[in-house]
Amino acid sequence: MLGLTDENWPAQTVKGRLLIPQAIEMEVAMRAQTLIPALIVLAAACLAEPANSEAAEAPPIVVPAADLAWTDLDPAGAPGVKVATLWGDVAKGPFGAIFKLPPGFAAPLHTHTHDMKLVIVSGTYIQAPKGQPEFRLGPGSYLLQPGGSYQHTTSCDQAAPCIFFVESDGAFDLKPAPEK
Secondary structure, eight states: OOOOOTTTOSOEEETTEEEOOHHHHHHHHHHHHHHHHHHHHHHHHHHSOOTTOHHHHSOOOOOOGGGOOOEEEETTTEEEEEEEEEEEOTTTSOEEEEEEEOTTOEEEEEEOSSOEEEEEEESOEEEEETTSOOEEEOTTOEEEEOOSSOOEEEEEOTTSOEEEEEEESSOOOOEEOOOO
16 A cells, blocks of 8 residues: 555645655555566566467468368258368267358258357348247358257348358257147
8 A cells, every 4th residue: 555644645736737745656666666577577477388389389270262171961951051061070069160051041940959159251141039030140240049949940041142150069950849
């Protein structure tokens, strides 16, 4: 705590400028002398390259759009839907992939087991939660789609294919909602 006493406080003003009492000014300067070296050491530790880090030595993984390996997601259940897996396994576990829906594609009311994070790359992605109005997402939009009991329809506007990035902590599935 600063050493505020009746001798050095209150501060005075001259021509509208605050004059800091000399005792306070000296104490602030002394604290800065010990704090600045500590901050420099902390910054150096944070910025230092980790020793024996395999991640630091790994090269970047680069996949140009022309080199994406597109495959059919489910020719029987989702005709025309393509997927390009970037990492993981869409069918078995955690993954990152790019999905492509054909113009006019529509999936009926359904759920997914796992949460999915989507970023729309192109086209207009349309989703309608059960009992609520649809929402339309264009390029650059983000959606955190909950897994579990979240029932919704998914479609793509007629104007262009919908291309979007998806990341999930579990395998992709599409479970039709029970009919009532």
